[in-house]
Amino acid sequence: MIKQSLFALALLIAPISAHAATEIGQPAPDFVATDIHGEEIKLSDFKGKNVVLEWSNHQCPYVVKHYDSHNMQNAQKEAVDGGAVWLTIVSSAEGKQGYVSPEEAQKIVEDVGANATTRIMDVSGEIGKLYEAKTTPHMFVIDAEGNLAYEGAIDDNPSVSQDGVEGAQNYVLAALDSLNAGEEVNPAQTAPYGCSVKY
Amino acid sequence: MRTMTLHTLLAPLFILLLGFPAFAMEEDDPMEGVRTALLEHQHKIDWDKTEQNVFIKVYSSERTIKPGEKIPLIIEQIIRPHWHTYWKNPGDSGEPMHADWALPDGFKMSELEWPTPKPLPFEILVSYGYEGDVMLYQELQAPDTLAEGPIDIPVRFDILVCKEICIPETSTQTITLNAETTTSDLNVVPLDFITEARSFMPIKKDINPWQSKMYEQDDMLVLDILTDNHEAGLKQHTLHFFPYEYGLVEAAAEPEITLENNRIIYKQQRGKFELERIKNKGGVFVLIDKRTGQRFGSEIDPELTSPAEASTETTTSPTEKKTLNQIEFESAEQLPTNIFSAILFAIIGGMILNLMPCVFPVLSMKALSISRISQKSKAEARKHGIAYTAGVILSMLAIAGLLIALKEGGSSIGWGFHLQDPVVILLLAYLFFLIGMNLSGYFEFGTRLMSIGQGQTTAGISGSFMTGILATTVATPCTAPFMATALAYALNQPTIIALSVFAALGFGLALPYLLISFVPALQKMMPHPGQWMVTFKEFLAFPMFATVIWLLWILTQETGMNGIATPLIGLLGLTFTIWLFRHAEHANGGKKAILMLLALSTISGSMIYSLYQIQMIEIVKDKPMPEFGADYSAEALDTALMTDNPVFVEMTAAWCVTCKVNHYRAIDIPETRKIMKDRNITYFVGDWTSHDGEITKYLNKFGRNGVPIYVYYGRPDPETGKRPAPKLLPQLLSPGIVAETLDK
Numbered sequence: 001m002i003k004q005s006l007f008a009l010a011l012l013i014a015p016i017s018a019h020a021a022t023e024i025g026q027p028a029p030d031f032v033a034t035d036i037h038g039e040e041i042k043l044s045d046f047k048g049k050n051v052v053l054e055w056s057n058h059q060c061p062y063v064v065k066h067y068d069s070h071n072m073q074n075a076q077k078e079a080v081d082g083g084a085v086w087l088t089i090v091s092s093a094e095g096k097q098g099y100v101s102p103e104e105a106q107k108i109v110e111d112v113g114a115n116a117t118t119r120i121m122d123v124s125g126e127i128g129k130l131y132e133a134k135t136t137p138h139m140f141v142i143d144a145e146g147n148l149a150y151e152g153a154i155d156d157n158p159s160v161s162q163d164g165v166e167g168a169q170n171y172v173l174a175a176l177d178s179l180n181a182g183e184e185v186n187p188a189q190t191a192p193y194g195c196s197v198k199y
Numbered sequence: 200m201r202t203m204t205l206h207t208l209l210a211p212l213f214i215l216l217l218g219f220p221a222f223a224m225e226e227d228d229p230m231e232g233v234r235t236a237l238l239e240h241q242h243k244i245d246w247d248k249t250e251q252n253v254f255i256k257v258y259s260s261e262r263t264i265k266p267g268e269k270i271p272l273i274i275e276q277i278i279r280p281h282w283h284t285y286w287k288n289p290g291d292s293g294e295p296m297h298a299d300w301a302l303p304d305g306f307k308m309s310e311l312e313w314p315t316p317k318p319l320p321f322e323i324l325v326s327y328g329y330e331g332d333v334m335l336y337q338e339l340q341a342p343d344t345l346a347e348g349p350i351d352i353p354v355r356f357d358i359l360v361c362k363e364i365c366i367p368e369t370s371t372q373t374i375t376l377n378a379e380t381t382t383s384d385l386n387v388v389p390l391d392f393i394t395e396a397r398s399f400m401p402i403k404k405d406i407n408p409w410q411s412k413m414y415e416q417d418d419m420l421v422l423d424i425l426t427d428n429h430e431a432g433l434k435q436h437t438l439h440f441f442p443y444e445y446g447l448v449e450a451a452a453e454p455e456i457t458l459e460n461n462r463i464i465y466k467q468q469r470g471k472f473e474l475e476r477i478k479n480k481g482g483v484f485v486l487i488d489k490r491t492g493q494r495f496g497s498e499i500d501p502e503l504t505s506p507a508e509a510s511t512e513t514t515t516s517p518t519e520k521k522t523l524n525q526i527e528f529e530s531a532e533q534l535p536t537n538i539f540s541a542i543l544f545a546i547i548g549g550m551i552l553n554l555m556p557c558v559f560p561v562l563s564m565k566a567l568s569i570s571r572i573s574q575k576s577k578a579e580a581r582k583h584g585i586a587y588t589a590g591v592i593l594s595m596l597a598i599a600g601l602l603i604a605l606k607e608g609g610s611s612i613g614w615g616f617h618l619q620d621p622v623v624i625l626l627l628a629y630l631f632f633l634i635g636m637n638l639s640g641y642f643e644f645g646t647r648l649m650s651i652g653q654g655q656t657t658a659g660i661s662g663s664f665m666t667g668i669l670a671t672t673v674a675t676p677c678t679a680p681f682m683a684t685a686l687a688y689a690l691n692q693p694t695i696i697a698l699s700v701f702a703a704l705g706f707g708l709a710l711p712y713l714l715i716s717f718v719p720a721l722q723k724m725m726p727h728p729g730q731w732m733v734t735f736k737e738f739l740a741f742p743m744f745a746t747v748i749w750l751l752w753i754l755t756q757e758t759g760m761n762g763i764a765t766p767l768i769g770l771l772g773l774t775f776t777i778w779l780f781r782h783a784e785h786a787n788g789g790k791k792a793i794l795m796l797l798a799l800s801t802i803s804g805s806m807i808y809s810l811y812q813i814q815m816i817e818i819v820k821d822k823p824m825p826e827f828g829a830d831y832s833a834e835a836l837d838t839a840l841m842t843d844n845p846v847f848v849e850m851t852a853a854w855c856v857t858c859k860v861n862h863y864r865a866i867d868i869p870e871t872r873k874i875m876k877d878r879n880i881t882y883f884v885g886d887w888t889s890h891d892g893e894i895t896k897y898l899n900k901f902g903r904n905g906v907p908i909y910v911y912y913g914r915p916d917p918e919t920g921k922r923p924a925p926k927l928l929p930q931l932l933s934p935g936i937v938a939e940t941l942d943k
Contacts, residue, residue, distance in 0.1 A: 191445035196292035
């Protein structure tokens, strides 16, 4: 009896998980952060532009695949050239894999030749948890109205092998194309793949 | 060994009363990463000396393949401690292993089969995968025409292995079949190895008796599953659903679980994808043993429904029932126990109960009274017979209901293992001693009770009904040592099955008298009551005392010789108390009060002392060596199986009467000894008296959860070097059966 009551009690006080904050077609949650150059970045400031959020961890083999093959840099260039804002977010907690100081992060950006608008070290994991970012890379596309248009994998080849980069369908670029053409984004949601975000 | 001999004398008496082999209710613990003996093999990895985090090995029981034939393959991942790999749906992150086979023309490879996964929580995320050692299964099929000569099949494994960080690793190997000599990456193992590795796979949905449906409700995915497990069994497990596809549920969301008997309502936050988009909404539902971490997976393919529909449907039980233990049977590809045979055995068991010394006096008097009534009216006798049967069955059901209620209340089902608990054995010894004292006429308490049955025979139909209740009440404690294991097994079944088995037991118990009341010919055969009945009752005290000896013998098997003084002190206290009571009965006033007080303090003192003391005695783990044969250990068995000698394994327990009878009737006899010696048979004896995990594992391998078990491993085929499949001997042995099996 005691056991059962305790069990019931445990059920009552168990944390009720919050409903998914991100939903396709709904406003993307706003956030304010300081990027690696010390600039304040506010998502809502980018209204009127498409925004891409890229979760990253420079040591994760899946991220490495997309940067070594220049797939990510090329996508970033294409997106930014098309008028979008591309934010690379690293949610690795201090001491966890992928965590670096802003200076080190600047060097990484330089070394890989990243073409993103900027990079944010989300050490507290706040933004990551807000968006429920699961993997690196985990991609989000927000339309000009600030609504979430796409969420999921970068492409349809969930593997670490570089052979697969070529010929893979890039969902993020496809989403941006659809938005620019005023078409419906399809697919709007895919399963993200990669390493776990090191919260 | 003196005790053994003593037991041999007692055994034939008890085997009559037993009727059932012993069952156990617990599985044991192949903990995460710890493999059973059979799967333990030569690949020991010194992790300090390697950078690699996962090693992949390919096994088969075959080194050749014929045209059109399918051969089994096991792909093993040996993972660095604390690292993990992923299930086919990796959950929040990760990637499953890919096997890329460069198959020669016409060859086919089946889809990878994955063993039951576990949740791998990491901060706010949950992945699905494995730690330790993992064995995947695949089948290779050859084309219908096949050229002579060796066949090389290269394979490339891409696997992601993670701790906090993830590392992709690749392994390229080539397996070679049909070659004379080979340096192939294919490791050839006995078929047992394959079978055992497959036992870690979830139960396939086409043989899983569970019924499941799912619906969405308030952003939750609700799984409504009718299992074949009892609520108490379910409570001993952590429950977890592993969907085949991403987006069905949020892997990291804590599920809300409600249990209603054999029904599980599992609610978990819905995943990101619309239901229509998810092609395969099934998954593996896993019970994780809270004690051992052992996982039992069942594939489910829930029917999609709506909350409204789900609530209007009534809860019906699946027609085919299995217990948690039997899930394990299934995974070992054994047949489930049939409910009809369980009921049949219960009826036979009930009939045997009539021979129990403590039941017999009550019932024989009943039989005589029925025959007396029948001389007046046959119809009347029949009514009495029916009333008596109803009394027995109803009270049997009442007791079963009580037991089920108790079991529901407390989560532990210690009942099944009762004879491994010294306290229970001690209490039973006291009970049997008291019954013995009573039968021998030392005190009168119980006789008054029994005379109710006798006295009321003329009081009418209700009297017969009462006698039925009385018979059950008196029979129940007596049956405990012999029947409880089997009854506990029944109790572990869903309520309705358990009640059927108990009702059948009651019917069996009542059957002889029901027959007597209906068949006049039988009535004529009944002897006339008289002084002989008292003499007979006194005689029946001796089997009771013999039972006490047997129980004390079991106790010493568990506690060693230190355990003998304690129960004897308890018995002394009991006897002294009875003596005091007898005198108090005839005393008056202050003298009576003093005697009563003395009696009460004696009984409470001796009981408290002995019950406390018996728990303090450490259970002796070192068993005396068996008289011949070697002590069983998984390692020793493995070593023996490497040789060319046949191997014979016997699993036994001190409290298992069948085991002892078999041993002395068919194994420990000159003929069998001679065969073993002449044929160089390695003979192992495993003692399961106290709980021994290794032996439980061995039993499970053969789909058993109780002793005895006898297994014979024949000599390997001189050409292929492979042993024939192990041969299971029956649970009741005769010298002939043993000789025939061993001398082949």
